[in-house]
Amino acid sequence: MIELGKTDNRNAPTRLLQPGVLSSLSNLELVAKAVVEGFVMGLHRSPKYGFSQEFVEYRAYTEGDDPRHIDWNVYSRTDKTFIKLFKGETNSHLMLLLDTSASMGFASASVSKLQYGKYLAASLAYLASRQHDAIGCMTFNKEILEFRPPTSKSGTLHGVIHTLDSAEPIEGTALHKPFTRFREHVKKRGLVAVISDFYCQPEDLQDNVQPLTSHGQDVILFHLLDPGEMYPDIKESTLYEDMETGEAIEVSPIFMKQDYPAKVKAHIAAIQKAAQGMNADHVLIDTSQPLDRALHSYLTFREKRA
Amino acid sequence: MSFISPLFLIGLLGIALPIWLHRLQTHATEREKFSSIMFMEQSQQRIHIRRKLKYLVLMALRILFLLLLVLAFTRPVFFVAPQAAVTENTTHHVIVVDTSFSMREGNSFAQAITEAEAVLDTMEPDDIASLYSASGSVTLINPVTADPAVIEAGLASLNPDNGRLDIGAMIAALDTLIESSQANFLIHFVSDFQQSGQAVRFADMVPDVINGRPVSLNIHQVKVEDVPNWSVASIEVTEVDQVRVGLLNNSEETQETEKSISLAVNDVVQQTLTESFSAPSGGVTYLTFNNIVFEAGDNRLDVSMSPNDSLAEDDQRHSVFDNSPPAPVILLTANPDSLAVTYITTALETAPRGYEVQLQNVNGFDPRVLQRYPWIIVDDIGSVNDILAQELRSYIDGGGAILAAVGERSAARSTLPVGNQPISGGLAFSRNTSYSVQRVNTSHPALDRAVGWNNLNISRVLPIQATTQDNVLISLNGDLPLLMEQNIGLGRLLLLNTSLDNSWSDLPVKPVFVSFIAEAARHLSNEEQLVREQTVNSFLQLGQSGGAAGQVYDPDGNRLLSLADTTRAQNILLEQTGYYRITTLGGDVLVAVNPDPRESDLSLMPAQALQNWENMVATSAGAAGTANTIAVSAVEEEPVSLEIWRVLLVLLAVIVLMESLLGNRYLRFTTGNS
Numbered sequence: 016m017i018e019l020g021k022t023d024n025r026n027a028p029t030r031l032l033q034p035g036v037l038s039s040l041s042n043l044e045l046v047a048k049a050v051v052e053g054f055v056m057g058l059h060r061s062p063k064y065g066f067s068q069e070f071v072e073y074r075a076y077t078e079g080d081d082p083r084h085i086d087w088n089v090y091s092r093t094d095k096t097f098i099k100l101f102k103g104e105t106n107s108h109l110m111l112l113l114d115t116s117a118s119m120g121f122a123s124a125s126v127s128k129l130q131y132g133k134y135l136a137a138s139l140a141y142l143a144s145r146q147h148d149a150i151g152c153m154t155f156n157k158e159i160l161e162f163r164p165p166t167s168k169s170g171t172l173h174g175v176i177h178t179l180d181s182a183e184p185i186e187g188t189a190l191h192k193p194f195t196r197f198r199e200h201v202k203k204r205g206l207v208a209v210i211s212d213f214y215c216q217p218e219d220l221q222d223n224v225q226p227l228t229s230h231g232q233d234v235i236l237f238h239l240l241d242p243g244e245m246y247p248d249i250k251e252s253t254l255y256e257d258m259e260t261g262e263a264i265e266v267s268p269i270f271m272k273q274d275y276p277a278k279v280k281a282h283i284a285a286i287q288k289a290a291q292g293m294n295a296d297h298v299l300i301d302t303s304q305p306l307d308r309a310l311h312s313y314l315t316f317r318e319k320r321a
Numbered sequence: 322m323s324f325i326s327p328l329f330l331i332g333l334l335g336i337a338l339p340i341w342l343h344r345l346q347t348h349a350t351e352r353e354k355f356s357s358i359m360f361m362e363q364s365q366q367r368i369h370i371r372r373k374l375k376y377l378v379l380m381a382l383r384i385l386f387l388l389l390l391v392l393a394f395t396r397p398v399f400f401v402a403p404q405a406a407v408t409e410n411t412t413h414h415v416i417v418v419d420t421s422f423s424m425r426e427g428n429s430f431a432q433a434i435t436e437a438e439a440v441l442d443t444m445e446p447d448d449i450a451s452l453y454s455a456s457g458s459v460t461l462i463n464p465v466t467a468d469p470a471v472i473e474a475g476l477a478s479l480n481p482d483n484g485r486l487d488i489g490a491m492i493a494a495l496d497t498l499i500e501s502s503q504a505n506f507l508i509h510f511v512s513d514f515q516q517s518g519q520a521v522r523f524a525d526m527v528p529d530v531i532n533g534r535p536v537s538l539n540i541h542q543v544k545v546e547d548v549p550n551w552s553v554a555s556i557e558v559t560e561v562d563q564v565r566v567g568l569l570n571n572s573e574e575t576q577e578t579e580k581s582i583s584l585a586v587n588d589v590v591q592q593t594l595t596e597s598f599s600a601p602s603g604g605v606t607y608l609t610f611n612n613i614v615f616e617a618g619d620n621r622l623d624v625s626m627s628p629n630d631s632l633a634e635d636d637q638r639h640s641v642f643d644n645s646p647p648a649p650v651i652l653l654t655a656n657p658d659s660l661a662v663t664y665i666t667t668a669l670e671t672a673p674r675g676y677e678v679q680l681q682n683v684n685g686f687d688p689r690v691l692q693r694y695p696w697i698i699v700d701d702i703g704s705v706n707d708i709l710a711q712e713l714r715s716y717i718d719g720g721g722a723i724l725a726a727v728g729e730r731s732a733a734r735s736t737l738p739v740g741n742q743p744i745s746g747g748l749a750f751s752r753n754t755s756y757s758v759q760r761v762n763t764s765h766p767a768l769d770r771a772v773g774w775n776n777l778n779i780s781r782v783l784p785i786q787a788t789t790q791d792n793v794l795i796s797l798n799g800d801l802p803l804l805m806e807q808n809i810g811l812g813r814l815l816l817l818n819t820s821l822d823n824s825w826s827d828l829p830v831k832p833v834f835v836s837f838i839a840e841a842a843r844h845l846s847n848e849e850q851l852v853r854e855q856t857v858n859s860f861l862q863l864g865q866s867g868g869a870a871g872q873v874y875d876p877d878g879n880r881l882l883s884l885a886d887t888t889r890a891q892n893i894l895l896e897q898t899g900y901y902r903i904t905t906l907g908g909d910v911l912v913a914v915n916p917d918p919r920e921s922d923l924s925l926m927p928a929q930a931l932q933n934w935e936n937m938v939a940t941s942a943g944a945a946g947t948a949n950t951i952a953v954s955a956v957e958e959e960p961v962s963l964e965i966w967r968v969l970l971v972l973l974a975v976i977v978l979m980e981s982l983l984g985n986r987y988l989r990f991t992t993g994n995s
Contacts, residue, residue, distance in 0.1 A: 266363070
């Protein structure tokens with residue numbers, strides 16, 4: 016586990032663009048492309064991670080497959096349509112669940128957690144599309160705000176990115192209803208990436224995510240936190256207003272300096288423990304850092320579950 | 322309350338501005354949004370409430386600032402009921418205490434204060450009182466009040482000064498000062514009642530019936546017997562190393578005494594004489610100090626007499642001796658042996674300032690030396706050739722001055738040199754007509770002290786036509802000018818239209834000639850004719866000859882004039898004894914100031930005269946009092962208006978300071994938070 020505000024350089028090269036720079040790119044697709052291309056270039060130099068498309072076998076074309084993958088040479092010889100299957104391509108699908116509650120709108124610097132979540136989700140979608148995975152997405156707060164079922168059809172990436180791009184931070188978070196509906200709509204096994212700040216009780220998270228893992232979904236939790244949330248720096252007592260509930264509370268600088276970081280760390284540990292308990296991955300992301308760590312975690316996760 | 326400028330109340334609309342701004346600020350900065358407060362705990366101290374209160378205090382200060390600013394501009398006036406209400410039985414005790422120089426004698430002044438305090442003990446509950454001091458002028462110390470303690474405090478603040486009391490002038494001043502009051506007046510006059518302070522006309526010492534109210538006089542005399550008193554009456558430098566000091570016997574009888582008299586020059590005691598002498602009443606005994614050494618310029622002469630008598634302050638005297646060398650002045654002439662030269666030289670050498678006349682022949686005169694002299698004389702302007710005339714005009718243009726006359730050579734010209742005044746008719750000037758002076762401009766500095774111009778016998782003048790630049794100061798019959806002045810650049814030309822010998826007029830042999838030459842010299846050289854020895858409460862007249870007043874320092878070394886006032890003519894009241902110093906471009910000048918010698922005469926007014934005075938006032942009061950008894954009950958004192966804008970300005974300054982401090986703290990808080 017890394018600490019927010021501190022860069023973890025153990026595995027992640029930091030050649031990717033900083034979030035602040037990404038925020039200057041107006042097009043979310045362009046952001047995703049810039050992030051992933053830079054990330055992939057780094058991978059090619061890495062001996063640990065392979066990202067090849069090694070041919071494995073042919074499979075008969077069935078309705079729903081991408082026609083671009085039909086091997087036309089085989090068709091010309093046999094008049095039958097086959098599609099190529101490559102190593103690492105497991106016909107998996109990736110569902111991106113982006114929390115768009117009001118708390119995700121918090122930003123101590125130029126990029127809010129929601130904006131960072133959009134970059135991350137778009138980059139994952141772009142990466143998945145390069146691997147011909149079916150991708151879908153869902154934005155939620157207390158309700159499901161928008162839902163795109165996973166598909167590998169052309170144009171899916173654009174649709175997903177458009178959905179992500181239009182998300183706004185509003186209202187509070189309640190996992191029960193969105194996740195229940197999600198389970199009802201997505202029966203097929205796949206990868207589920209939940210991007211949220213997880214300001215909820217770990218038990219609540221467990222109650223709602225556990226059913227997903229129980230049904231065979233591979234879940235990865237991207238836990239986004241702003242450095243200002245972990246180490247708030249105030250010099251005098253401040254009246255803080257909760258962005259979701261509107262409640263206000265006056266806190267002293269001593270509390271915020273000594274007690275508050277410990278409470279946040281305990282919460283993160285509890286979330287992490289809950290994730291372990293339901294066989295999900297938990298990745299803590301500092302929104303002031305580049306997306307390397309998140310993408311690495313995703314690839315590791317995907318390779319592990321493939 | 323009322324407002325002198327109520328239109329400024331529109332400015333109260335400006336109060337909306339801080340309210341609006343603070344409301345915006347409150348929304349903007351009161352709370353800070355945070356993603357979730359689920360891990361936060363309430364602070365023990367409700368600091369935000371204090372901050373909110375502080376914020377409200379800041380807003381209140383700003384509103385108060387605007388309110389006070391508007392009120393200061395509207396100039397509110399409060400009408401306060403007079404402290405002392407007047408009833409039918411009210412008597413207004415007007416207490417007048419003599420603070421003149423003579424009250425320094427013995428314990429006279431302490432006795433006067435005791436007498437005045439005794440008056441306060443006689444006041445009835447309905448009575449009111451006011452306090453005045455009387456010396457060279459009458460000063461209101463305490464306005465009308467019913468509280469004797471206020472008057473007692475005023476009495477405690479009084480001290481004798483160096484002025485002279487004239488009872489007639491004092492009564493006239495009192496008439497003016499208390500004429501607006503409405504009660505029955507009882508004037509308590511506490512004094513030593515010197516004979517010398519008595520008015521010339523006895524009627525002048527009777528106050529008018531003020532506002533139709535009866536006036537009574539109570540005399541409180543602090544001395545009943547004459548006190549012998551010697552004073553230093555005069556200091557005179559009779560020779561270049563000899564000083565004569567006059568000692569005056571102010572007693573009613575011949576006095577014989579032995580005194581030590583010291584003479585100090587510039588604070589250095591040069592001689593002390595101890596002699597026995599006597600003098601009759603009002604008589605002066607002179608002592609002579611020989612072999613006295615003076616410095617160049619002004620010398621301070623201080624004479625003191627010991628042992629002191631009961632009025633010690635007049636046992637010393639100050640004087641100034643000007644030991645400056647005579648000022649040089651050029652006399653341009655074509656004939657050094659003429660009578661004109663003799664007359665002018667004599668007149669200048671006898672002038673108070675003293676001038677050293679340097680004769681220069683107009684032929685071959687080197688005009689380059691002109692710059693060394695502030696002014697020169699030309700006995701016949703017609704003797705000046707055109708080249709020299711141009712040089713003289715340039716000299717005047719640069720700030721020099723010329724006193725010129727006409728003569729035989731001028732009569733031969735059609736236009737006078739330097740001033741370029743045309744002579745109509747050329748040589749056709751009168752030989753047999755007698756001229757008389759028609760008009761003298763006595764406001765001119767060169768003529769303000771000269772009298773006798775009308776007695777001149779003038780037989781010959783030139784028919785000079787004054788130009789537009791000429792200011793005719795003395796005109797003759799037939800509209801002919803006798804004396805005129807022309808300003809040329811920074812300087813001036815003073816032209817006398819008659820000769821300086823006695824062939825054209827008898828001016829040079831008349832007394833007016835000496836004073837005229839002296840005044841003209843003073844005027845043309847921009848020197849002040851200061852009286853070097855003056856009495857307290859006289860005026861020092863500066864800048865009267867057209868120059869700047871210069872800075873004046875009192876005997877304590879304090880500046881008396883602002884920088885702007887030093888450039889203008891000034892009349893300065895001399896209130897202290899000692900040496901006043903006047904600093905001008907020409908150097909420092911000293912003026913010695915001594916008490917009025919009449920204050921040293923401690924002879925008292927006869928008891929009968931004092932009784933008559935009281936009776937005369939009582940008689941006058943009885944006539945007026947009967948007619949006005951009923952009117953008293955209807956009289957109401959006018960409310961006193963009280964302007965408070967000055968107080969508002971002080972409050973404004975305090976609020977600006979508080980707002981700055983509080984605003985600064987608030988600013989520090991918000992930036993720290995961000």
